[in-house]
Amino acid sequence: MGYDIAVHNAAQGLRVVMFAPDLPPRNPVPGLTVYRDSRLTPESIKERLHGGMGDGARHHLVVIDRLQLLSTSEDVGTLSSHEQVGDVCTKLKEMAASDSLGCPPFLLMAHTEDVHRRGAPMHLSEMKIAIKLENYVDSLVLLNRTHPDVTSFITKDRSGSV
Secondary structure: OHHHHHHHHHHOOOOEEEEOOOOOOOOOOOOEEEEOOOOEOHHHHHHHHHHOOOOOOOOOEEEEEOHHHEOOOOOOOOOOOHHHHHHHHHHHHHHHOOHHHOOOOEEEEOOOOOOOOOOOOOOHHHOHHHHHHOOOOOEEEEEEEEEOOEEEEEEEEOOEEO
16 A cells, blocks of 8 residues: 555655565656665665755655564564654654655554454554554554455544544
């Protein structure tokens, strides 16, 4: 889904940068730069973003697909603790607000745990990673695809539920 969002925005003429270590190579899309670095940290993302601005043009959107593939600068591997998620989200939020980067919006994708509800509505409290994220992000959208034709969602914004 992150790739589709990135491609759609690039097709609208926006300059999009995507970080997706496990995304297979695809045909190039004008306006979209994809980095597939195997070890992804907030620091490496910042370096790539600053390095890609050599022509002075700012990034319009930064897509990171998936949160679980990031690591903190001290730890190697996936994010597991609330503190690690908080550390990474805080650093990404600082980058999004950075004047030197032009304050691009960051879209952070994450895979939530599969909760077997058998048709029952999805609740934010059931999603472990979502609970960790909601303390650090400005907006949170959870999509639940129970069937290829059926998608439900929950949204939460810092100003309250949307």
